Amino acid sequence: MTIGAPLPKDDTIRSVQARLRRPLVLVGMMGVGKSTVGRKLAATLEIPFADADDEIVEAANMTIPEIFDRFGEDYFRDGERRVIARMMDSRRPRVIATGGGAFVTQETRALILESAIAIWLDSDCDTLVERVSRNDRRPLLKDGDTREIVRRMKSDREPAYAEAQLHVESGTGPHADTVQRIVEALDLWL
Numbered sequence: 001m002t003i004g005a006p007l008p009k010d011d012t013i014r015s016v017q018a019r020l021r022r023p024l025v026l027v028g029m030m031g032v033g034k035s036t037v038g039r040k041l042a043a044t045l046e047i048p049f050a051d052a053d054d055e056i057v058e059a060a061n062m063t064i065p066e067i068f069d070r071f072g073e074d075y076f077r078d079g080e081r082r083v084i085a086r087m088m089d090s091r092r093p094r095v096i097a098t099g100g101g102a103f104v105t106q107e108t109r110a111l112i113l114e115s116a117i118a119i120w121l122d123s124d125c126d127t128l129v130e131r132v133s134r135n136d137r138r139p140l141l142k143d144g145d146t147r148e149i150v151r152r153m154k155s156d157r158e159p160a161y162a163e164a165q166l167h168v169e170s171g172t173g174p175h176a177d178t179v180q181r182i183v184e185a186l187d188l189w190l
């Protein structure tokens with residue numbers, strides 16, 4: 001009997017670990033699960049995890065809503081690009097979760113594609129809306145109807161996300177299901 005979500009087979013994990021030579025960078029819409037799935041993916045592959053948003057907060061010594069409020073989105077994107085550029089300096093394998101807009105900035109996207117393996121995590125709008133509604137830490141959602149903003153943003157951003165090397169569904173099941181799909185996609189791709 002299997003209890004809980006399936007985990008990738010040990011030999012698949014070991015085979016991916018042995019062939020991984022670059023960081024894995026999770027990209028995709030806010031609420032898709034980059035931060036939470038990313039942490040679990042890193043634990044599964046026994047490699048370090050970092051969240052670019054956390055590094056921006058640390059570097060600026062301000063929360064993300066404070067940065068948007070005081071300096072605006074362009075300033076945030078510039079800081080995000082610099083933080084991610086620094087993170088790409090080391091090519092050692094690790095998992096990096098980005099904020100949803102990072103891969104949409106052309107220069108940041110080019111940096112990631114050159115140095116890492118980008119994995120586009122994708123969910124339908126209903127799932128995204130449900131997940132982002134769990135907290136109010138995302139400044140781009142504060143003015144207007146969340147469903148409408150998410151729908152428009154997803155459609156605007158999809159051409160950029162589609163440049164990622166891998167595309168993996170982050171469905172309504174447990175996080176471990178998404179981790180399993182990522183490991184399987186890497187096993188085929190590497």
Ligand SMILES: Nc1ncnc2c1ncn2[C@@H]1O[C@H](COP(=O)(O)OP(=O)(O)O)[C@@H](O)[C@H]1O
Binds near residue numbers: 028030170
């Ligand atoms: N199967 C799942 N995959 C990803 N996230 C999930 C899943 N189930 C629930 N969530 C939740 O969705 C919310 C958003 O996840 P988060 O990792 O912060 O997304 P992101 O970093 O992409 O904005 C969190 O509360 C997370 O626990």
Ligand SMILES: O=C(O)C1=C[C@@H](OP(=O)(O)O)[C@@H](O)[C@H](O)C1
Binds near residue numbers: 035053099
């Ligand atoms: O999609 C975006 O533009 C943003 C997503 C957020 O990160 P998550 O994708 O982790 O929510 C954060 O970087 C900021 O609020 C902007």
Ligand SMILES: [Mg+2]
Binds near residue numbers: 034097099
């Ligand atoms: Mg996140």
